[in-house]
Amino acid sequence: MKNTSPLCLLLCFLLACTPQEQPLTIDNIAESYVKLMLEIGQYDSDFIDAYYGPEEWKPTAKKDTFPSGDFIERANNLISQIQSVEGDKDRKFVLVKQLIAARTKVEIINGKVYPFDEEAKLLYDAKPPSYPESYFDSLLLDLENALPGEGSLADRYNEFVDQFIIPKENLDTVFQTAIAEARKRTMARYDLPENENFVLEYVTDKSWSGYNYYQGNSQSLIQINTDLPIKISRAIDLACHEGYPGHHVFNALLEQNLVNNKGWKEYSVYPLFSPQSLIAEGSANYGIDVAFPGEERVQYEKEVLFPLAGLDASQADKYYEIQGLIGKLSYAGNEAARMYLNGEISREEAARWMEKYQLNEPERALQRTRFFDQYRSYVINYNLGKDLVANYIEAQGGTADQPEKRWEVFKELLSNPNTASTIK
Structure with missing residues (x-):
């Protein structure tokens, strides 16, 4: 049996003890999505209509100012991640639409004003008809x-x-x-x-x-x-x-x-x-x-x-x-x-x-x-x-x-x- 140097043993020990990064899946993207929604909801009492997930996913702290830039960046990152992973096609499609809506609502909370029809399309994925x-x-x-x-x-x-x-x-x-x-x-x-x-x-x-x-x-x-x-x-x-x-x-x-x-x-x-x-x-x-x-x-x-x-x-x-x-x-x-x-x-x-x-x-x-x-x-x-x-x-x-x-x-x-x- 070949002798192993003390340095190699130390490196192996450190690698074994270092937490390995989880592979990206649609399920852990979904968890990040839920946590993002709950954080946004801290700044608008109407934003979250219902939540019945894990209690520990609820945010414990709220920033003094509305972190719109951070929320928008996280929404965009999640959209990119969804498009890069395997998963149910309909599930991924709807999740992207939900994130586009959340990003839009963050912009509206932050003061951006969209024309009625454009807002409706971004938030609800539908173009409303118009009648004279x-x-x-x-x-x-x-x-x-x-x-x-x-x-x-x-x-x-x-x-x-x-x-x-x-x-x-x-x-x-x-x-x-x-x-x-x-x-x-x-x-x-x-x-x-x-x-x-x-x-x-x-x-x-x-x-x-x-x-x-x-x-x-x-x-x-x-x-x-x-x-x-x-x-x-x-x-x-x-x-x-x-x-x-x-x-x-x-x-x-x-x-x-x-x-x-x-x-x-x-x-x-x-x-x-x-x-x-x-x-x-x-x-x-x-x-x-x-x-x-x-x-x-x-x-x-x-x-x-x-x-x-x-x-x-x-x-x-x-x-x-x-x-x-x-x-x-x-x-x-x-x-x-x-x-x-x-x-x-x-x-x-x-x-x-x-x-x-x-x-x-x-x-x-x-x-x-x-x-x-x-x-x-x-x-x-x-x-x-x-x-x-x-x-x-x-x-x-x-x-x-x-x-x-x-x-x-x-x-x-x-x-x-x-x-x-x-x-x-």
């Missing part, structure tokens, strides 16, 4: 015909729909019943974790009408804003959108299928201003039609929710005819946001636009401008998101006359990484 004022004028004519009478169209509309306000003393009963029914319909088709649940709260002084704060481990906190009167149609809307098969189910399925089953830790954090939100909001709105298709909804509301609310159901069909026409005007809100955020009109002008083209009462229109201030181009995720999701589901065979197929394709969409680009 004449388009909305033509839609108002349909409402004029549906609501004949004296006075302005807005006055006639609000006088009609005020008959369908849920009395405050009946609000909780109506909402709990609507959520229970939405849950029953969803659970009949999806196997969610046995422990899944939610807590329902009523809040005030918010810019939104409802919100789901996903807590992890298949638990949600659902909040309903009671600042303004709530119409009967909002019970099913919010039950499905915030709960079943909307946000609560979406987050539970992502956690179950991607985080727990596949170990994709990037889905343990949900940055709100990201492409994930277009899928989240679009699917939550489309989920209303999945759970309560067509006449089924109206029939259920007439038989169950109207009596619980103490409302006369004799005009329910007319009410939903009008609501259908109002729904066609949803993109008018996007136009108001675009003009307002681009500095083309004032807050008051934006509110008046929505009073005219969405028939909002003045107080509700002003509440909407608060939403524009807080969430900016996020507004596209509700209507454009729903349209993109609907087109995708129907292209996969999930049409209204194939309800079981629709539930199946919808679940597949909710359970996998997607952005607007991947569902076109």
Whole structure:
């Protein structure tokens, strides 16, 4: 046996004791991504919508000034790293889109102002459509015909729909019943974790009408804003959108299928201003039609929710005819946001636009401008998101006359990484 010199032995010992650099993988890039998102979230309370990953990944210190340059450099480095490693193609694609959005939001927090359409594309991976004022004028004519009478169209509309306000003393009963029914319909088709649940709260002084704060481990906190009167149609809307098969189910399925089953830790954090939100909001709105298709909804509301609310159901069909026409005007809100955020009109002008083209009462229109201030181009995720999701589901065979197929394709969409680009 050959003698080994003391120097060689020392070198071998030092090499053995020196920590070896980990090979770069998509999984450790995902960990770096999560930590970056959590650090950015320290400087903007709206940035992180949910986190249910390892406690030790949370940042323990915050700099006195916003380190935008460091955040942007780290995002760019992660994008380059993702493109250099092996891994699931869709997983890598979505992660890059999420990082582009995070980088953009850092720039916005730091004072950069993007035009509305460019901001929406960078944050949500979608180009919002634009409609001329004449388009909305033509839609108002349909409402004029549906609501004949004296006075302005807005006055006639609000006088009609005020008959369908849920009395405050009946609000909780109506909402709990609507959520229970939405849950029953969803659970009949999806196997969610046995422990899944939610807590329902009523809040005030918010810019939104409802919100789901996903807590992890298949638990949600659902909040309903009671600042303004709530119409009967909002019970099913919010039950499905915030709960079943909307946000609560979406987050539970992502956690179950991607985080727990596949170990994709990037889905343990949900940055709100990201492409994930277009899928989240679009699917939550489309989920209303999945759970309560067509006449089924109206029939259920007439038989169950109207009596619980103490409302006369004799005009329910007319009410939903009008609501259908109002729904066609949803993109008018996007136009108001675009003009307002681009500095083309004032807050008051934006509110008046929505009073005219969405028939909002003045107080509700002003509440909407608060939403524009807080969430900016996020507004596209509700209507454009729903349209993109609907087109995708129907292209996969999930049409209204194939309800079981629709539930199946919808679940597949909710359970996998997607952005607007991947569902076109």
